[in-house]
Amino acid sequence: MRLYDTLTRSHVELPPPPGPIRMYFCGSTVYQRIHVGNSRPFVLGMWLRSWLRQTGYDVTLVHNITDVDDKVYAEAAKQEISSRELSERATSWFFEDTDDLGLGRPDLEPRATETIPEIVEFVRELVSRDLAYVANGDVYFRVARFPEYGQLSGARIEDMVAQETSELKEDQRDFALWKSQKPIEDAAWDSPWGRGRPGWHIECSAMAEKFLGREFEIHGGGNDLRFPHHENELAQSRSLGHPFAQVWVHNGMLELDASKMSKSLGNVVTLRNVLDVWGREALLVFHLSGFWSKPVDFSDDVMQQALARANRFRDVFRRPHEDAPADAWAGFAAALEDDFNAPAALAVMHEWRDHELLRRALGVFGLATLAEQEAAPAEVTELADRRQRARAERDFDEADRLRVEIERAGWEARDEPGGYRLVRLP
RNA sequence: GGCGCCGUGGCCGAGUGGUUAGGCAGAGGCCUGCAAAGCCUCGUACACCAGUUCGAGUCUGGUCGGCGCCUCCA
Structure with a gap:
């Protein structure tokens, strides 16, 4: 099987069965119900696993849940509940909604907050190798120490200009591995650098390597994660000499009214709503x-x-x-x-x-x-039987009247040789 | 501004050098008591301009248009 790899911008052939194929897909940040766009990488991951297994591969799919993030703290503060309460509620929504897709569950669904020791260890290693530095309780990754930085997103490192500047950073392109606790943040963990919480990108490097090892076959996620999220994951892991993901798959965005569906833009239709309606x-x-890689x-x-x-x-x-x-x-x-x-x-x-x-x-x-065919309820079957008798007696007015009655009950009578079939109306 | 993706018939959407993609919707027909489902037929699709080639939707260059990332985001 071949897949389009964002990193090399080419189709790459997977190693032959039985693999193993170890896959890591970036999941959602949980602070509200996910939208249909969020379902795309989930569905892609589950389908890839399904197909690869079908063709004889030994597959492991890890799909993470980001339950600590600025958005979680902010939304929890707004609702005046603890961020833990909010993230747990939103995580259960995530399970409910994706369960209803009927695709089963990924093999592992780790949460960032359950991986803190591994994250701290990862950061400690980066600091000890001088690939990261501590500044006032924060820890930043030194982008300049990773020459391949920008490879995944295709951007030249010189062209990058950080929008959000911080005087704590040596270089404005550096990104946070660990953030010191802020007043609004009600969940924090102890670390060698003081109380705080992980930066966004480090959790994925830590979780992927914890469950899949330092080298694995496929890393997936939305196209909007290419930069900075995946670029940074790659930098963190490869700067330590870990091979990390071999193939990067990025799904295209769902668009609503010709622009990307996103929580920040507010042009969102929840997965729940789509499942209920359609x-x-x-x-x-x-x-x-x-096609999975194109926008739709x-x-x-x-x-x-x-x-x-x-x-x-x-x-x-x-x-x-x-x-x-x-x-x-x-x-x-x-x-x-x-x-x-x-x-x-x-x-x-x-x-x-x-x-x-x-x-x-x-x-x-x-x-x-x-x-699977849905069986019609007894009362509808009875109507259909009466209609058949009417037809046999060539009482077509009665037969048509009964057809309308059947349709009102939500069913359609299809005449077939020697009988009829009841089909649920869409 | 930088990096990248894309522009296919009313709609969705495959197809990367030469033979019908497929689906949805529409028209006509077959079938049916009438329907439904199904089947058959139809509407002469490749943004535009130049070029390469015996031959281009498919390659090259340019123009126009749309989208994404560069900042939280699947």
């Missing part, structure tokens, strides 16, 4: 419809199209099975093996009338539920 299957088909527009219109497409798959299972050619699966697999080209894989799937094959392919994406 259902998990339509959302997954939506995610499948666009999110709108009612595209969700409507995704829903219709999901129903088209569902209808295949309501018609007779037809054996697919022996090489049918190969076309599907080839699409996914080529940088996980899901839209192309979907196109192959639409050709199939083979129930077993289609169910298996849908299963890769957590969509095997489309193969």
Whole structure:
């Protein structure tokens, strides 16, 4: 399988099965309900794991939860609750919402606050090697000590100008590894540099290496994390001589009204809301419809199209099975093996009338539920039976009246040779 | 300003040198008591300009337009 690697800007071939493939995906900062855009890297990670396992790899997926951050403190203060209470509540929302995607859970979901000893140790090591320095209770990484800095984001180090300046920094491009406790911050930990809490980027280096080791195969996350987050992770780990991630995958942003969906812009639709309105299957088909690395527009219109497409798959299972050619699966697999080209894989799937094959392919994406038929309640079945008798007696007025009644109950009567089928209206 | 991505038919969206992507919506037809589902047909898609080539949506250069990152962000 080949994947597009942001670091080398090229497609790279994964080592052959059984791997192992160790994957680390950056998750969300938990201080409110996540939005649909946040679901994209989660879904991508779960699908990659699913497909790689399907093709014989031994896969471990770590998906972190950032539960200590400026946003968490600020929101907790606003709500007048402790930051711990807020982050725990938001973490349980995160679990609820992503559970409802029906894709299962990542193998490990560590939280930053549970990794403090490893983070402190990591920072201590950087300081002892002179790659970082202490300034008034803060610890900063010395960007100038890592010549490859800027490789991931493609920016030249000379072009970088820090927006947020601090007189504590030797160089304005340096970034914080540890931050001393501020009055608003109600959660803090002891460290060799005083009470404080980790900087944003160090938690991921620490968690990834804690659970996957100093070298692992895939690191994923949103395109907006390339810089500074992932650039900084890379700097922290590689400056210590750790190989760190071999392949970097960055998903494109979800756009709403032609601009990126983001909590800071406020143009947000929560994952919860999308699941409630459109259902998990339509959302997954939506995610499948666009190439993972490209930006996609999110709108009612595209969700409507995704829903219709999901129903088209569902209808295949309501018609007779037809054996697919022996090489049918190969076309599907080839699409996914080529940088996980899901839209192309979907196109192959639409050709199939083979129930077993289609169910298996849908299963890769957590969509095997489309193969299941919902049984109509007894009262609707009774209406349909009466309608059948009316049709037999050629009382078509009565038959049509009953059809309307069935539709009011949320079902559709489809006449078939020798009987009928009841199908739930979308 | 710097770095990068992108511009495909009404809509979504694959495709990187030459043969139908696929889906949604629409029109006509077959089927049906009527429908639904399905199947068939249709609308002559590649932002613009120049170039390379026997041949370009696909390569090169330029123009215009959109987006992302450079600052918290999936």
